[in-house]
Amino acid sequence: MEFAEKIMKEIHSAISQNERFVLGIDGLSRAGKTTFVKKLASMLESKEIQNMIIHIDDHIVERKSRYNTGQDEWQEYYYLQWDIESLKEILFExxxxxxxxxxxYYDHALDRHEYKELNIADKKVIIVEGIFLLRKEWSSFFDFAVFLDCPREIRFSRESLETQLNIEKFNKRYWKAEDFYLEKVRPIEKAHLVLSCEKLVEN
Known part of the structure; x- marks a missing residue:
């Protein structure tokens, strides 16, 4: 897999200098990020490279802070789903x-947070996986960033049938935020490597 070799080359270059490597796996909803990250982590483990995965969706805010705020729904999703500045300070920096x-860590059932301490002293590679990672507040903290590019129709087909029925929510909340991200932030141009979901399936 050519893309895997490129990522591993960057990782080996960093850890050979005794530096930790921070890898971002970005992509829109249902682009295949989690599956990709699992395969990558397995590859690292096979080479005995200590790593940790951080899923940005584990750290969203409570519902009251991201719903019915008076802002447009897409703005709530893009700007308020996470405490952007707080995560910059306690995580990315x-x-x-x-x-x-x-x-x-956000508990969906209880709609509240539980703080957990992570020891990353021995981790050579930290993989951060999630949507909108290359926003201006976070993008500079990645040593290497991958963007998984997947057409909307394919991503939507991966949703459950029940979820697909709520098309209005996609139109008002998710897709407008995605369009803003693609057009204004331009993650495809910012990423060090762009992979299509079709190519990932082939590999």
């Missing part, structure tokens, strides 16, 4: 050098 992280 510390990834390259810290031994410990203390992060708020």
């Amino acid at each position: 510390k990834l390259s050098y810290s031994n410990d992280l203390k992060l708020p």
